[in-house]
Amino acid sequence: MSSSNATLLSIESVNAHHGQLPAVRNVSLQVRQGDVVALVGANGAGKTTLLRTVAGAHRASSGTVRWEGADITRMPAHQRVAEGLALVPEGRRLFTAMTVRENLLVARAAGRRGLWSFDTVLDAFPQLVPKLDARAGDLSGGQQQAVAIGRALMTNPRLLLLDEVSLGLSPLAVQGVYDALRGVTGQGTTLVLVEQDLQRVQAVASRIVCMLEGRVVADAPADQLTREQITAHYFGAQRPGAAADASAVPAEAAAHTHHLHKEAA
Ligand SMILES: Nc1ncnc2c1ncn2[C@@H]1O[C@H](COP(=O)(O)OP(=O)(O)O)[C@@H](O)[C@H]1O
Numbered sequence: 496m497s498s499s500n501a502t503l504l505s506i507e508s509v510n511a512h513h514g515q516l517p518a519v520r521n522v523s524l525q526v527r528q529g530d531v532v533a534l535v536g537a538n539g540a541g542k543t544t545l546l547r548t549v550a551g552a553h554r555a556s557s558g559t560v561r562w563e564g565a566d567i568t569r570m571p572a573h574q575r576v577a578e579g580l581a582l583v584p585e586g587r588r589l590f591t592a593m594t595v596r597e598n599l600l601v602a603r604a605a606g607r608r609g610l611w612s613f614d615t616v617l618d619a620f621p622q623l624v625p626k627l628d629a630r631a632g633d634l635s636g637g638q639q640q641a642v643a644i645g646r647a648l649m650t651n652p653r654l655l656l657l658d659e660v661s662l663g664l665s666p667l668a669v670q671g672v673y674d675a676l677r678g679v680t681g682q683g684t685t686l687v688l689v690e691q692d693l694q695r696v697q698a699v700a701s702r703i704v705c706m707l708e709g710r711v712v713a714d715a716p717a718d719q720l721t722r723e724q725i726t727a728h729y730f731g732a733q734r735p736g737a738a739a740d741a742s743a744v745p746a747e748a749a750a751h752t753h754h755l756h757k758e759a760a
Pocket residue numbers: 513514516517518536537538539540541542543544545
């Protein structure tokens with residue numbers, strides 16, 4: 496989408512810690528309406544901590560998170576949901592003993608009114624219709640991920656944060672999730688997603704942000720970063736001033752990324 500769109504989320508010099516450990520270091524990032532931002536980086540780079548900090552599930556130790564210009568750094572998570580910010584956390588966290596129907600309906604009260612309703616969520620995830628009365632815990636991984644995303648959509652988010660939604664899913668289930676996400680962005684919902692599959696990232700993202708050891712080391716339109724450049728950023732091979740030549744990427748770095756992805760799958 497056009498970069499002239501309004502800024503929805505602005506992350507300004509944010510730091511976040513786990514105890515003494517700095518997990519997010521001086522991150523600044525803007526997300527505009529209509530963006531599909533892919534956040535990539537090796538395990539431990541700080542992606543989850545950053546998303547949780549934006550969602551209000553983790554406290555920023557310093558810096559500012561703005562939502563449409565307003566400072567929400569200290570706003571409780573549930574209030575951010577009501578403002579239109581929803582997180583699908585790593586590992587889904589469904590109410591496994593509740594039915595699919597209950598998982599979806601319980602989210603309705605938390606959010607805003609809007610296009611997404613029980614019916615439109617089921618339109619986007621038709622695979623859930625025959626499963627409405629099944630316990631969420633009895634579903635396949637792909638179906639559970641559909642419930643997790645559907646539950647977040649029930650709050651009518653303007654910005655949906657998705658943390659590794661394809662983790663542990665079969666290729667077919669991943670395809671199903673991304674097909675549904677296309678419908679979500681088609682309805683004008685802005686996305687920030689963490690995804691290990693770089694091919695997928697390049698197919699869906701309008702912008703790619705690379706994190707390394709808590710820092711943002713690259714932030715560019717998706718069509719301006721090659722897979723080799725992204726891979727290099729994964730491992731810090733690409734320092735400012737270093738040659739942007741893809742052939743400079745060590746072969747073992749590319750192999751390692753592949754390995755990481757396999758591990759994650
Ligand atoms: N609950 C936690 N307690 C302590 N350290 C954590 C916790 N979660 C993450 N970390 C550490 O914070 C850093 C960033 O982790 P995380 O945000 O999960 O990265 P990513 O999602 O990119 O894999 C890592 O060094 C990780 O070990």
